[in-house]
Every structure is written in C-alpha cells, then in structure tokens.
Amino acid sequence: MTVTYRVGVDIGGTFTDIVLLGSDGSIHTKKISSSVDNYARAIVEGLAEVFHETGVTGGDIEEIRHGTTVASNAILEHKGATTGLITTKGFRDVLEIRTLRMPRLYDIAWEKPAPLVERRLRRVVDERIAADGSVDRALDAADAEQAVDALLAEGVEAIAICLLNSYANPVHERMIADIVRRKAPDMPLSVSFEVLPEIKEYERTSTTVINAYVMPIVARYLRALRGGLDRAGVPARLLLMQSNGGLMTSEAATEKPMNIIESGPAGGVVGAQALARAKSMSGIITFDMGGTTAKAATVENGQVSRASEYSVGGGIMIGSRLLTGAGYLLKVPAIDLAEVGAGGGSLVWIDAGGSLQIGPESAGASPGPVCYDKGGENPTVTDANVVLGYINPGYLVGGAVKLNADKARAVFTEKVAGPLGLEVARAAHGAHLIAASNMIRAIRSVSTERGRDPRDFALFAFGGNGPLFACGMAESLGMTRVVVPPSPGLFSSFGLLYADVEHHYSRTFRRLTRKMDLAEVNSAWDALAGQARHQLEVEGFTGAAARVNRAASFHYQGQTFDLTVPVPDGPVDQAMLRHLEEAYGREHERTYGHRAGVEEPVELVSIQVVGQGLRTGGGVPDNVRPSRAEPDAPPPRRAYFGPDKGWIETPVVRRSDLATAMTGPLIVEEYDATCVVLPGWRASLDASRNIALDRG
C-alpha cells in the first residue's frame, strides 16, 4: 500500500519547520533557515531535501498545510502595498485618529503606529447612509469617479473602500467598487461590506485597509509558492492556516488575506485541540513558550476560545489586557491568545526598588543567553535553567549547541545573587519562579478573567521551553495534570496537520430579542449560511463533509461588550429566542459572576456562521512515530528544586523510558525540549506517546 503524506509547513522569522505525516503514522521533520528574501524558496528547497533524505516523492504528497508570517511581516515592517482609501466626506481621518487610546500610561514618548494609508491617499466622496440603512444623501457619482481617478493617478497598488454605516446598506460602496473595477479591472480591491459587514467604523476601516494592504503581497507569495511546488513536482493542493485555527484554500486566502495574518501561533493550539478531542479531555489550557514570549489559550469541550478582534503588532501583554491602542486593529475571529514577554532569552534584572524582574527585554537570538557564549553579558531565563541543572549544557538541540554553564553561574552570581544577598542556586530558582509567575498572568487572563477555574483544566505544554516550566506553573495554579505532546518544540507545525477547513462569517444585526422580526432574522442567517455553503462547495466540500454552525453575540441593552453563544440548528422561533436569552444570561454569570434579572432586555448584536469542510480521509493516526532515534540514556545530574528541597541527584530519562511510570524529580531530555518533573509528580506515557504528568 502506498503511503501518502500530509505536510505541515510553519514559517517563522528565523526557522521554517516542515513536518511530513505519513498515512502509516510515520513522521519526518525538517528545520531549515527561513529565506527572508523569498520565503517560498526555503519551503521548496526544504521539501526537496526531505524527498532526497527519505525517498518520498512529490506525488506522494496529499496536501500541504501552511502557516506563514508573510502578511504580518508586511504590516510590521510597513512593506505592504501602497494603498488608497475611499471613505465618506467628513471622515477622512477615522483610520488615523483610531480610538484615541494608547496602550501605556504616563509615557510622553509614546508614538502612534503610522497609518497604513497616508492622509493624501485617503479620498472622500460626498454621500451618506443613515444608521437605519436609508440613503440620506445619494452618492455623487462624478465625485466618486474623481476620487478613484486621483488614487489611480497616485499609482496606488490596492484600494480599500469603507463608507460610514455601510454595514447597514452597502449600496454606495458597491457603486464605487464598480467604478474601480471598470477603471482598473486588476486592482486589488477590499470593500468593507464584503470584508466585515459589522458596525463600528474604525474597526471596519482598519480591517478593510489591512486586507487591501497585504493583498498584493500575499497573492504574489502564494503564486510563487505554487509555481515552486509545481516545478518541484508537488501537485498537492495548498491550504493556509487562518488566525482562527481553520484552514482555507490559497484561492480564498488571496481574496481575504486578512484571515491568515496571525496564523503562526494557531497551529499549536489546533493540535492541542485535536488531542483534547481524541482523549476526551473536557478542558485544556495550552502553554507555548519559546525564546522570547509565552502564549496561552483555552480549549473547552473541544472548542478553541476565540476573540473577535486583535491587534497586529500590538505587542505583548504588559500587565493587563485593558490597555489597548497598540498595533493595527484587525476585526477577524482569531484564537484568543494571551501573550507575555517571557521566554528563554528574557533578561533577569534587579529594579531600583530591589525587586527581581524578568523581561520583557530579551537577549534575542543574538547575543542570546550568556551560556550560549556568543557575547551575551546579561543573565537570562535560560541561564537560570542551566544553573539549576534543568538544561543539559551538552544536549541542546541534540547536542548541536553546547552551552557554557560556568559563565551562566558566574553571571548569576555577579548580577543577581550578589546584589540580592542570596546563594546562586536560590537566585536562579527565584528567576525561574518569577518567570513562571509572569506566564501565569497569561494563563489567568484566558481562564480566571473569564470566569474559568484553571483547576478544572489540564495544562498542555509545548514550545522549546514550555515543558521546562509546566509542572511548576501547574502546581502554582492548583492544576493537577500536565500533558507534553511528542516533539514539543515542533508542535506548532505539527498542529497544522490536525486543522479543518473553516470559514467564518458574521454580520451586525442589532435587534432586541423581544422585538424581533423572525422572518428577517431567519433570512439574514440563511444568507450567511448560504455564503458558507457556497464557499465550501467551491472547495469541494459537500454533503456530510460540509458542516455549518451558527452562533450569536448578545448583550443586555445598553452594554457595549458582547458574549457569544452557540445557536442550535433549525429556524429561529420564540422558543429558541427564550433559549438563547437564557444561554446568554448563564454565560454572563459564568464569565463575570453576575447576571441581570429576566426583565432586563437582551439585545442580539451580531449573527455568525462557521462553515467547516471536514476531511474525508480521517484525522491524524494515533500511532505517530518520529523518525529520529532517541539518544543513549544520559547520566543523572544534580538539579536544584528550591530552598526546601535543595539540590537533588535527579534521574535523566528519554521519553520512551516513561513507558514505565516514574515519579519526580525527573528530567526528560529530548531533541527539541526538556521537561522537568517536580518532586511529587508522576510521569507516564499515554498511547499517543504524550507525556502525562499527574500530581500524586
């Protein structure tokens, strides 16, 4: 029987990870330097190398799934298309004024991110749609022609159209879009009603502009990648990871590239979700820690928690998610990730008040931690882990990187232990704990801040540094189970293999539940569902393979924040409205600890539809087998577990050794990660080779 392969490709700023999963459960992985000038090249070359090493051929590849930072890099580096914006007269500066709010208090040096469309390329047209959708002032067609001509004369490479109240009536936007299509048929065009038919002009304008801004870049990239794959003899179809954790075809991504902007961190969460479903785990919190940041998300009853908007380049959470205003606002559904600036490279320092601090500054890849011996002079979290004996100085990336433990100890003694009057192991342990407590804030913000008790969840740890901290963090949070998947350091690209095709649609639909025209709401929902079904059909998903789920956002009349609840199938009738009101009330109570009385009017805010294209070939096989051989069993070493327990001679094992359950203290050493099992915890392997850690 021929083995076919699904390929996951995850492009990061430094490395491109390629994972091949065979239908027989075999896995091949490849890590190569990203080709920053032309990301597609590294993928094609990397695949060629894998083919060469394994004998797999292009024809054996069934599908390529891809997460990329091409679009977000274009935004962060301001290298997107020269974009023009057409908007309503009087509102030329909505894009630039933003919401007025800044993400930092007391900061005279704050700089607003430069608008993606400069003022001179923002043109206004004389027209006005009222809040109820009626035409208050008809579009002046000559004016619109002129605005388009002016932008074309300026040589714009993409055009965005966003008029006031167009969510309620897109007629004028459509007229202008027609003018653009007539005058410049090939011009990449992003029209707000098609992109995001939702209320709030800044959010909609910003999203529409971002979509236009990255359109030519993403199109060019996907064309190059397709061409490269074709030349390499890989005819398999290309699917792109979206920020929401679903996949979309490259054709759909070309049209709405705004959906693939934050696809990088999504893979790991989706992989975790698949494992949670397979193992029937009711709730997990994912914890992904790399070199500079740590990210957390939740999966509850098989569903990833999603946010309806986020900021591209918004930076890491600084203490609180209340402080918004950084980056570029993008209102598309995305996995709700909390991110803090704590990673292996985060600097350890003492502030003017004598308090030990971690990050958010990082030593980065260069010079990196002191123990890398590449000129780093300031202690980092990784140095602390070396001092503590958690990281084997001779076995990072399977021994490819040798660490200088003496330098790590020396710098900790001089810059941390000395000034604090502590012995060096205690100081390093303190740094480890404080890094963990910073990351706990990320976990709290996706759990307790939403009324979820982390103790009801398992901690799912991956990323190069996640398994190192997971046990201790779980202990602080009162969690009793930690799961570490195979190849934790490559799990983000591995996770791509688990995703399904997904398309999200939503529309503002503000109506009081007690004054709702049922025919109207049903027809609005049917229209969205029709869009989803059509898109799925185009991509080859029909019948049972095409699933359409509905959801709705509500608030109590007068509130501005909404909560989303799932909507059962079937027509919306009075009974269903009562059911939804109650579901909303329960969710409000669960999330915020209180709800209003039944007499309080509930308002429907937006209706949503998710179309899913389900794979016919089944999910990921349970018996995945990495191709890489494990090293010989390393000798035990001394590791420090805090002032109470002190230094302990700690066994060091390989993953496969856990076939027989063992109790901590224990260090599990792997090619791409190190897992620390604290005293009092029991480690075992499940059937899928996940390490399961349980507090005994």
Place this chain on the structure above:
Amino acid sequence: MADTRDPIAFELFKNAIFSIADEMALTVFRTTYSGVLKDNMDYSTGFADANGKLVAQGLTLPGHLGSIPTALESIMRHFGDTMVEGDVFIMNDPFDGGMHLPDIFVFKPLYHAGERLAFAATVCHHTDVGGRVAGSNASDSTEIYAEGLRIPPLRLYEAGKRNETIMSFIEKNVRLPVKVFGDLRAQLAACHIAEKQFAELVARYGATTVKAYMVETIDYAERLTRAALLKLPDGQWTFEDWIDDDGVDYGKPIRLFVTLTKKGDHMLVDWTGTSPQVKGAINNTLSFTKAASYTGVRSVLPPGIPNNEGVFRAIEVVCPPGTVGNGVLPAACAARGLTGFRMTDCVFGALAMMLPDKVYAAGDGGNTGISIGGYHADRSPFIYVDFTCGAWGARPWADGLDGNSHMFANMASHSIEVTEAEHPIQLLAYEFVPDKAGAGKFRGGVPFRRDYKFLEEEGVLQVRSDRRTHRPFGLYGGSPGQPSANYMNPDGANELVPSKLTMTIRKGDVFRHVLAGAGGWGDPLERDPAKVLKDVRNELLSPAKARADYGVVVDTATWTVDAGASERLRGEIRRRRGWTTTPVVQWTDPAPVAQAAE
C-alpha cells in the same frame, strides 16, 4: 513567618495582588452599561490594606490615582469601629471623600478569621445621578445641590444583607436606573472577585505574611519613587496658566499656579496662588488635584512604579481649601474634569522648566465635554455624553501626536456608528483641521473637529470647552496652538458660540466643535523642510502657512521644497523677528513677518 526580605516570595506576591486589581478592572470594563465609564476608562479598581492605605490600583485612569485613599479615609471615619464582615459601603459625596457626584465608590472590607485584612475598592463614573442636566455633568451649576443625588458614606450591605432603602432612593433620583444598577452590579462583582482571590492568597501565604507583604508593596513603591526623584535636579520651579472662565462669570479668567520644589528624594507640588473656587462647576476636590499632580510628575519618572500609597509619600501635594483646586461646600464640581486636565498641563509646564529636554508643550487642553439630552416623543429619556480630546503638545524630540488621548485620561472615542444607532444624533464630521497646530522644530498635534446634527424634536445641548482665549502654549521657540472654537449651524448661520454653553437645540441643528491645536516645541525655522512638505502634501498645513510659519516654500506642482527660496525666506524671517534669545514659553503667535521675495 513573614520574611519581607525574601525578594522572590515578595515579587510573586506583588504579581498576584496587582493581577487581582487588574482582574477587577476587567470585570467592570466588560460588563458596564455606561459609555463614559467604558470609553473613557472613567473608573478605577484597587486594593487597600486594613487601614485603608492603597496597596494596588488597576491601570485605568490616571485621573483617579489618589481618589480611593481619600474616600476610604471617610469610610474609616464613619464606620471604622462598627464595620463587620459582609458589609459593603457606597458613597459619592465630594465633600466627604468623593470626587464629583457621578463617581460612585463601592468598598468591601475583606476578612479572614474575623480579622479585617484589606479592602476591595471600585469607583465608576455613572451615566447619570440626577440633577438639573441629563448626564449630571453640567458645567454651569453653581452649587452642589443642583448637581444630582449626593450619597454620603452608607452601608449598602449590612453584614451581607442589601439595604433596599438606599437602592430605592437611588432608583427614584436618577434618569436611567437600569444603567446605574447595571454598573453597580459590575462594581459589586469586581469586589466579589477580589474577595475570592484574596482569600486564595491568604490561604497560600497566611494572614501574617499577607499583611507584611502589603506593607512591603507600599514601601517598595516608595523606594522606587524616591530613587527616581533623587536623579532629578534639586530646585524650585513655578508655572502659571489660565482657564478662560467658568462658564458662569463669562470672560473672567481663572488662575492656576504651581510651585514644584524638588529636594533630594522628595517632591512638593504646591498650588498656593491658584484662584479661589468659582461659581461654575469646575471646582476640584483635593483628591483630583493630587491625581493631576501625580500624573505630571509620574510622566517624568521611569515606568514600572506601582500605583499605591508609596508614591504619595514621596510626592506631596498641597492646595489651600477654598481654591479651584480644593473646593469647599457648596462648590459645584460636576465638570471639574477641565480643571484636572489643566492642572496636569500646568505641572507639565513647571516640569518643562525643570527638565527642558524631557517634557512636551501644551496639548489641546484635555477633553471637551459635550452632552445632548432630552426626551423622545414617547417621553423616554436619551442622554448622549461625549468627551473628546486628541492633540498632544510637541515634544523636544518629536511632533505632538495627532488624535491621541490626554495623559490624564486614557479615554477612547465612541464609535460614530454606534452613537448614531443609539442616539438621535448624526455625526457630520470627525476629521483633522489644517493650520491649527502650533509651529515648531517639532509641531504640535493637529486638532480635529466634530460636527453633531440633532435629529430629535428638542433637546438640551451642553458644552464645556476651553483654550479659547488662553491658547495651548509652545515651548523653547515653539508657537502656541490655535484656539478652540464652537459654531452653531456651520453650513448656515455659522454663529460662533461661547466655549461653555447650555442651550436648547431643535431638529436639524448642527453643532461644531473644533479642538484647540497643540503647542509647538523649538524654533520653527529649524524644522526639517521634508516634514513641512509632508504636512502640506497631507493637507494638514497650507502652502501659505508653510511659508509664513516655517519659511519653507513648497512647489505644489512637483511636490518638492524649493530649497533656495526657503533658505532665503528663513533668513529673512530670522532677521526680521529679531529674537535675541529663544522665548521659553509662548502664549501668542510671534509677530507676523512680512513676506519676503521668493
């Protein structure tokens, strides 16, 4: 035993307690009904020790820093001896610990084994607390009695039982009780979350350690503040600024005067010399004056200092009672936001004398308050309250920000589309206005205008704006920003109306507010011509103004700077203006220099 010298355990505790304060803030933020509260972040949450000393405050509104301790002092004065577990306190009286009537405080003492260990605290700006003008923000009330429901410190819950009398009194005295009760629920929920998480902290660390760490958290902030102050130069600096008037005594300017005395690790902010309290409702409470003072000083200190009592110990604020910065009964204070913003700017002015290369010129003056209220045909009330600001003063190293909130209030704008969906109002414009920013080597922020069209039959418009006669100052050679302006029916009669007004409006009336432009920093003739060109191309600056203010000649056909003509023009302006020294503070434009030959 509590070992407060264990830096690691202490840091972990500190992380935990500030995360509780933030979590409280999020709870309020996400469930609130009041647009003022949410969009203006006009609320605060915090944590105090058993004696009411502030330990942690959620990061929301700089304008509230210092308000919780003042209110808690009053609660302690009234109930310190009789407080029991399960009590919850409510208050808003500006003359007994509050700030202005819309700000309702809710406190919950937290107990462990019968001992009071801490207080959870919230304060929120409510949509309406009654009084003569919808929104309870009127700037032209002349005594507190007209401003709404005054709630002295009261027990809202007595040992866990809600006092329904208080609730009914509130219900009958506010215009939108559903919103007020919804926001009170959010405040109570935040206190409840704090209680639960604080109990977990006590379970983990023990009561003794928690108490010791709360003290240490305050000491730590004090150490950080003092260490930072120590690095600033010693000396005394003063600054004077003026509010145009109070909207009652039209045309009578109100003086703000501050003296900063910095010695070693201590800073004194003294407002002696500030005008007596005024008739109009812009009188600050002392707590608000303190917040304004802290905002200025903190902005020149390094980031990362926790918001708590420790900061207050190192930065002392004095303001004589009976002044506009410390009003006494029956001072009206509903619209005192204006004075808070301007006192912040005044502190920045003094700090700019102390640290010339660290501080910005004056911004637009802080937010303009606009409220439109009335009744629909079915007699149901509507209240639209909008606060807006957005032009930062130029900085010694960069232009002022265009469209960014004032430092004193990290507010957000309301969505126009949501406003139109919920209120009988249509916005006709929200855009930058060219030629208003103060010129400078770095220019001031560009102001915007907002045009409001009224769609209901009849309503009351109230406006509180300023910086009309006293313009945003420029620094070290920078010009002042252009004044603010208000117009009725700009496309019709276009009548210029006062900066503060209360008037009846009718269907179709359009009110236009133009913010003041922000002040510039440094000699405009030193501005990079490429930056001038960029502003001209973006229609933020006219070619004529580019020539007059900056001596830069732009060719609008080719979008280039005529370098030769510009150099000649700059030389001409330099000669004619005759500066012997660069003016430190400019309140008015430099005398115009006749156009040189180009």
